[in-house]
Amino acid sequence: KKKNKKTTNKKKKKKTNTNKKKTKKNTKTKKPTKKKNKNTTKKKKQKKKKKNKKKIKQTKQTKKQKKTKKKKKNKTKKKTKTKTKPKK
Known part of the structure; x- marks a missing residue:
């Protein structure tokens, strides 16, 4: 069975850019979770x-x-079609 070329190309993973600076997440300062106001969400x-x-x-x-x-x-x-009919 031949592989469908189009699908194989789609399956190939995108290369990640390694030159990008990695930003570290600050895990020490964690904000307390806020309760959602139900009224606003509604x-x-x-x-x-x-x-x-x-x-x-x-x-x-x-x-x-x-x-x-x-x-x-x-x-x-x-x-317009009726006008351009050739005469017999």
Whole structure:
């Protein structure tokens, strides 16, 4: 069985840049874990939901516009086609 060349190339690991300076993490100064404020997270989630809804609405609108544009284009095309028919 022949190996698929495309997939083997994808599987090859990227070489890491060894010239980059390694930054050491300071583990000595650890901040205490803060409790999350549930209210703010809820508000954030709601905001995200609203944004997503808006995005979906917009995409639907653009799709509709494209469709109508295409329809109009097709209509004009059909009109021109009938004019250029050769006489028998």
